[in-house]
Amino acid sequence: MTGADEPSSVGTGAAEAAENPHQNGVVSALDSPEFIAAEVSTRIDGFLTSKAAEFLAISPDADDIGQALLKFTRGGKKIRPVLLWWGFQLAGGDRSQGSLTGSVADAAGSLELLHAAALIHDDVIDHSDTRRGKPALHRQFESRHSQLRYQGGAEPFGVATAIVIGDICLALSEELFEKSQTILGITPLARELRATLRRDVMVGQYLDVLAEVVPLEDERIGERAWEVLSYKSAKYSVEQPLLLGAALGGADDDQLEEISRFGLPLGQAFQLRDDVLGVFGDPAATGKPAGDDIREGKRTVLIAESMKNLDPKQIRILAARLGNPNLSAAEVGECVDMLTDSGGLEAVESSIRGKHDEALSAVREWAREGSQSRTRIGPNAQKQLTRFAGALSFRKS
Numbered sequence: 001m002t003g004a005d006e007p008s009s010v011g012t013g014a015a016e017a018a019e020n021p022h023q024n025g026v027v028s029a030l031d032s033p034e035f036i037a038a039e040v041s042t043r044i045d046g047f048l049t050s051k052a053a054e055f056l057a058i059s060p061d062a063d064d065i066g067q068a069l070l071k072f073t074r075g076g077k078k079i080r081p082v083l084l085w086w087g088f089q090l091a092g093g094d095r096s097q098g099s100l101t102g103s104v105a106d107a108a109g110s111l112e113l114l115h116a117a118a119l120i121h122d123d124v125i126d127h128s129d130t131r132r133g134k135p136a137l138h139r140q141f142e143s144r145h146s147q148l149r150y151q152g153g154a155e156p157f158g159v160a161t162a163i164v165i166g167d168i169c170l171a172l173s174e175e176l177f178e179k180s181q182t183i184l185g186i187t188p189l190a191r192e193l194r195a196t197l198r199r200d201v202m203v204g205q206y207l208d209v210l211a212e213v214v215p216l217e218d219e220r221i222g223e224r225a226w227e228v229l230s231y232k233s234a235k236y237s238v239e240q241p242l243l244l245g246a247a248l249g250g251a252d253d254d255q256l257e258e259i260s261r262f263g264l265p266l267g268q269a270f271q272l273r274d275d276v277l278g279v280f281g282d283p284a285a286t287g288k289p290a291g292d293d294i295r296e297g298k299r300t301v302l303i304a305e306s307m308k309n310l311d312p313k314q315i316r317i318l319a320a321r322l323g324n325p326n327l328s329a330a331e332v333g334e335c336v337d338m339l340t341d342s343g344g345l346e347a348v349e350s351s352i353r354g355k356h357d358e359a360l361s362a363v364r365e366w367a368r369e370g371s372q373s374r375t376r377i378g379p380n381a382q383k384q385l386t387r388f389a390g391a392l393s394f395r396k397s
Contacts, residue, residue, distance in 0.1 A: 017096075027090055028378040033388070036085045036108070037078040043105040044073055044112060047176055068165055069172075072137060073116050079392075080115055080241040081108030083263075086385075087245025090375050091255060106180035107248060111197075111241055113173035118201055120166035124159055125209060126296050127325065133287035138162035190247040197240040204232025211299040216319040222304035229271045229301055238267030238392070255374040262362035262385075269355035269393040272348050275300040277397065279336060280345070285397035291332035297323025301351070306344025314338055356393040360386060 017031045052066020085108050088095065095104045122128075123136040130136055135143065142158030150157065177194060180186070208228045218224070242263040243256050251259070277286055278293030279302060293300060303322070307315065321327055321335055339345055366375045367382040377385070 025092075026376040026378050027092075027381045029380040030086050030089050030384050031095075032384075033077060033082045036082045036105075037076075039101065039105045040078050040081040040085075040109045040112060041074070043102065044109040044176075045070065047106075047109065047179075048073065048172070051172060065165055065168060068137060068140070069116070069169055072120070072169075073112065075132070076112075078108070078112055080111040080237060081105075082388075083238060083241035084108040084111055084245035084248075087242035087247075087251075087259060088249035089245075090242075090259060090377070091246040091249030091251035093245075093249025100183060103180045103183035104245075104248070106176050107184065107186075108241075108245070110173045110177035110180065111244075113169055113176060114198065114201075117166045117169035117173060118205070120162050120169065122205070124162050124166075125205070128288075128292075128296075130287055130289075136162075137165065184248055187247060190244060193240065193244045193247050197236055197244060200231045200240070201236040204228055204230075204236070208232050208298075212297045212323060214299070216299070216303075216307070216315065216322060221299060221307060222301070225299055225301045225304040228299075229268065229275070233271040233274065234264065234267030236267075238270055239263030252374075258362065258366075258373055258375050262359050265355040266359035266389050266392060269352045269359065269389075272301060272352045272355065273393055273395060275302045276345065276348055276352075277395075279339060281397065287397075290329075291327075291336060294322060294332055294335050295325050295327055302339060302344055302348050305347040306339045306342040309342040309344070310338060314342075352393055356389060359389050363389070 017035050048066065048070050052063065052070060055062040055066045085095075085104060088104055093100070093104070095101045119131065120137050123131055124138050128136050129139055138158040138161065140158070141161040142154045145152075145154040145157040177186075184190075204227075207224065211224045211228055214221075214224065239260055240263075242259050243251075246256055246259050275293065275298070278288070278298060278300070279291055281288065281290070283290050289295070299322075303318075307318075310318065318335060318338060321331055327335075363377070363382055363385045365371055366373050366377045367379065
């Protein structure tokens with residue numbers, strides 16, 4: 001579940017665009033997440049529909065690719081697109097000018113396609129059965145293989161198909177980003193930030209895979225956990241979309257640094273919460289089985305913090321169970337108790353509160369009368385960012 005999904009509710013109001021978003025150099029209000037999600041969803045759907053027609057023209061069998069991507073990318077709150085859009089507005093970008101709305105939506109949509117590609121591959125790597133309460137893509141094609149009585153193994157077919165479709169989705173994300181430059185005029189800085197985002201999430205994925213096979217007693221367990229948290233999710237999910245959007249809106253290095261002081265700690269709080277939900281989350285809300293991260297063998301900050309106070313016997317038990325997909329509910333429950341009784345859960349909750357407060361301190365500075373920040377916001381924008389930070393940090397799914 002690490003870095004895998006998004007909260008089910010991050011809205012800050014009605015699905016509407018901000019009126020008079022910039023006044024005297026101050027960002028008075030931001031477009032609502034609902035408005036942004038609707039704009040981005042429309043652009044993604046139109047783009048993928050055109051691509052599905054291209055696939056169909058190649059072969060009637062290739063229609064499976066387009067239809068799978070259309071279904072996979074529909075719905076959700078579009079967290080990364082919202083943050084890119086807001087980064088653009090925080091930097092003074094005015095999407096209401098000309099045809100900028102569509103181009104900003106394309107740039108934001110490209111992040112959603114990159115995220116979709118990562119999720120498809122992540123589910124294969126983690127042997128996940130479900131995604132958002134539905135069968136994971138590789139499981140869908142595995143079932144299709146069985147239903148149509150294809151030759152060979154159903155599971156290898158599902159895995160191979162998901163890898164290929166994930167690769168196609170990644171390529172399409174690049175194509176949609178390039179499409180956005182027609183109007184936005186993407187700068188070298190924006191290209192560099194986009195490349196860094198793509199690199200970091202892929203390197204973070206490798207670090208996650210590696211962490212799951214390193215002995216639990218490894219002296220770098222805590223350091224490794226923070227590396228995975230930062231590069232696979234915290235930066236890619238929150239900080240880097242904000243920075244990319246700000247670069248597209250004309251931000252310089254100083255303003256990017258200011259925005260990073262909000263984005264990075266919030267991204268870390270977001271992923272720490274994801275780690276908690278991966279063990280303690282309600283399956284009805286998360287769409288994942290209870291204790292899923294234990295069965296998948298995730299070496300999260302939650303595990304690392306708990307290890308500090310476990311005795312040798314408990315460590316041996318936890319090490320033997322982490323990554324065992326066949327654990328009983330009782331065995332998972334014993335592991336959950338260890339993470340609670342050791343103080344690991346409270347340590348992570350404390351870190352979430354600290355990171356959340358750190359992010360909001362940047363927001364308060366941007367809103368302060370007489371602030372010398374390059375990023376200036378009014379009360380409405382401050383309220384939106386504050387609510388959004390709370391939704392990411394303290395969500396239930």
